[in-house]
Amino acid sequence: MLLPRPRGPLSARLRRLLLDGVEEIDDLETATEGHASSVPPDSVLHDEDLQLSLWMIYELSFRGFDDVDDRWEWAPEIAGLRTVLERPFEQWLRDVTEGWVSRTLAVEGDVADKIFALTDGFDEGPDLSRFIRKEATPDHVRDFLRQRSIYHLKESDPHTFVIPRLTGPAKAHLVELQYDEYGGGRPGFLHHELFAVTLREAGLDDAYGAYIEEADGPTLAATNAMSLLCLHRRLRGVAMGHLAAFEATSSIPCRRIAAGLRRTGFSDDAARYYDEHVEADAVHEQLAAREICGTLVDSGDVSVRDVVFGAAACLVLDRYQSESLMARWDGAHTPDQLEAAR
Amino acid sequence: MSGSLGRPRPEVVLCPGGPALIRSDVPAVDVVVTDAQQTVDRPVVAFCRCGRTGREPWCDGTHKLARGAGAPRKLPRSDR
Numbered sequence: 001m002l003l004p005r006p007r008g009p010l011s012a013r014l015r016r017l018l019l020d021g022v023e024e025i026d027d028l029e030t031a032t033e034g035h036a037s038s039v040p041p042d043s044v045l046h047d048e049d050l051q052l053s054l055w056m057i058y059e060l061s062f063r064g065f066d067d068v069d070d071r072w073e074w075a076p077e078i079a080g081l082r083t084v085l086e087r088p089f090e091q092w093l094r095d096v097t098e099g100w101v102s103r104t105l106a107v108e109g110d111v112a113d114k115i116f117a118l119t120d121g122f123d124e125g126p127d128l129s130r131f132i133r134k135e136a137t138p139d140h141v142r143d144f145l146r147q148r149s150i151y152h153l154k155e156s157d158p159h160t161f162v163i164p165r166l167t168g169p170a171k172a173h174l175v176e177l178q179y180d181e182y183g184g185g186r187p188g189f190l191h192h193e194l195f196a197v198t199l200r201e202a203g204l205d206d207a208y209g210a211y212i213e214e215a216d217g218p219t220l221a222a223t224n225a226m227s228l229l230c231l232h233r234r235l236r237g238v239a240m241g242h243l244a245a246f247e248a249t250s251s252i253p254c255r256r257i258a259a260g261l262r263r264t265g266f267s268d269d270a271a272r273y274y275d276e277h278v279e280a281d282a283v284h285e286q287l288a289a290r291e292i293c294g295t296l297v298d299s300g301d302v303s304v305r306d307v308v309f310g311a312a313a314c315l316v317l318d319r320y321q322s323e324s325l326m327a328r329w330d331g332a333h334t335p336d337q338l339e340a341a342r
Numbered sequence: 343m344s345g346s347l348g349r350p351r352p353e354v355v356l357c358p359g360g361p362a363l364i365r366s367d368v369p370a371v372d373v374v375v376t377d378a379q380q381t382v383d384r385p386v387v388a389f390c391r392c393g394r395t396g397r398e399p400w401c402d403g404t405h406k407l408a409r410g411a412g413a414p415r416k417l418p419r420s421d422r
């Protein structure tokens with residue numbers, strides 16, 4: 001994967017730094033500080049310059065870029081810029097979930113009861129999976145797959161960074177969950193490999209990051225949030241709450257999406273990724289909510305508030321992704337027009 | 343296996359309002375699953391306990407759509 005095209009002055013300068021190492025770092029830090037502090041709180045999600053810059057920095061810790069020296073991952077300049085960019089993003093996530101978090105904390109019962117109450121009672125916005133099952137065209141489906149490819153081709157990788165930060169039962173159960181995500185030791189069956197099959201079957205490019213140029217703000221923010229939560233030890237409880245909500249809102253939508261893929265003429269192999277998640281995530285939601293988050297909270301290692309914040313953050317980001325796609329499909333630019341313009 | 347730890351024993355976790363999670367090295371699962379097509383290839387599986395699943399014997403999350411005892415708890419109303 002090569003560094004993506006910039007989407008504003010910040011990502012342009014970051015790109016030059018990573019490619020040529022010639023940017024004046026003090027200037028860039030000042031500019032980044034200025035940018036980060038001037039973004040209105042409710043614009044953080046749609047600030048593609050900021051989100052793409054964060055994404056570029058995070059990717060240095062995952063697959064890296066063919067045109068960037070891997071040593072940049074731990075360069076102090078990059079760590080400084082990352083901190084500056086993460087600050088408004090984390091604050092926005094806290095602000096936008098505040099109401100949901102307090103309502104969820106008021107639910108009686110253990111942390112799993114709270115997580116399931118939140119995922120059940122959350123206002124998820126437009127029902128994307130039902131639309132895909134009943135109404136979407138093959139172009140809508142491909143548009144959806146392109147956006148989802150940004151995360152699904154690295155599915156579960158962020159959470160692997162959390163393993164050494166946990167101890168006891170929570171660690172054993174996270175490894176158990178990840179082992180299943182990674183195909184139970186069978187190459188070709190890792191969930192992100194199953195998604196690559198879906199892309200190929202849909203006539204799309206299965207290369208990692210192939211559609212980064214098309215990723216919208218909410219898609220970048222959703223994948224950035226997982227990197228943010230999973231790469232910081234202090235946020236390990238938040239990361240596991242996010243995981244629990246992600247798994248708890250997967251089985252039923254995946255069943256609908258698999259049906260939608262078949263209805264629009266895609267193959268069983270294309271639907272396999274979604275079929276697999278119906279069953280796998282019915283297991284994983286219990287593992288994540290009860291045996292990971294439950295034991296972490298019981299042991300006193302993390303707070304209920306952290307777990308619930310992570311769960312709410314997952315749901316809010318998912319809703320923004322659905323709204324963004326549905327609004328695009330509703331608006332002047334139909335997928336056919338987008339395809340023609342490409 | 344020698345030593346005081348022994349082998350991990352099969353484990354059944356009954357999730358309130360949800361499925362039964364089973365960790366086992368297969369025999370306990372074979373007893374229940376009679377269909378030869380239903381092989382177990384996960385480290386832990388979830389058996390449906392509500393009878394509503396579309397993927398018998400496995401849980402597919404449908405219990406969450408139920409009303410009554412198996413339903414998730416309700417969030418308090420928003421103040422706003």
